[in-house]
Amino acid sequence: MATDPRDLLDELSALRRRARRDRHGYWFPFLLFGVIVAAAIPLYLPARCELGCSWSANELPSVWHWLHPTGQATRTSGLGDHPSLWKDLYWMAALTVGFLATVWWYRWRARKVGVETSTRLYVQVTLLVLAFPLLGVPLVTRLVFTTLGWPVALAVLVVGVVVVTLLAKRKLRTAVVILSLVLVAHLVMVFPFGSLLVVAVGVLGLAWVERSALCTSFAVLFAVWALFVNGWSTWVYGAALWPAALIDLGDLLSSSLILVLGGVGGLVARRVQGKIPA
């Protein structure tokens, strides 16, 4: 190593870049979640109904009502929009497996390569986004909004956020993160493709810990696309000319494609950078 300050700083920068490059492993979770999103497509195929596809919320199982205490956002077109517990069960199982596989992957890779990426933030955020819609939102909705009414509920929410924020070291960031996660957790069970928002939070968490421009670009692109797809499928496409099922297919396929491209991009970048000296 060099002794001249300028050369020393250059060498240290090169070492930092090399260590960062070696610990990058986001290509696997991107590919995995791309496959998980694509594998959900069959669940969104239109049901074949002999006597028309009308349905009533009363015929849905109680577990569905527990998971969706405020119901699911009604699309402008009701066709092919039959709520299904299978979709919820698939997303819960697939996202949990995807989350556990990602953590396992980073630990396994650390032992193989020799550098470990911290997954603590990713674990905290993903656990919260996974658990909050399943337990937090139904409980809060029933206990607070139904029993106490919204004036008390709002006061409880504000006091809760203020207390947690005041106790935190980074106050503004904590408040923004808590409010964003509460919003995402609520939307997850309301939007037809709410589970894509969980994936979006997961890949944004990965981008934060990976500190890779390519990973961040694909994570942001996916998050924006997941928001667009949910807003679009909820409020807009009843007026469109395309059948709802075809648009569902396009929404999921395009979301999956962004993740797969991010994963392939990460793999290619890794190979290319591996040939360039740090």
Added chain:
Amino acid sequence: MTEHPTSGLDDAVHQRHRLGVLTIAAEVKRAEFGYLKSLLGLAAGTLSRHVTVLEEAGLLAVEKGYYGKRPKTWVSITAAGREALAAEMAVLRALLERHDQA
């Protein structure tokens, strides 16, 4: 008269290989001994001595374990290590600036 930047150099950190170890450790959660050895191009004994100095100064935490039957040593930077590294980098940049102005 302002103090010369070199007065801010910390002997435990300033040695260039130790600076390399801290730089790598600051970028990751944990780094394995073998990885550091190969990236810094050092012999095991030399690296071990540097790691010991940094550990004794409270700048690095060392964790020993096994992967299968193979022993593995992991190092991670402490909060004091991060501060010391940031201070060292600031001193190096100040030195460069002073040199460029001269």
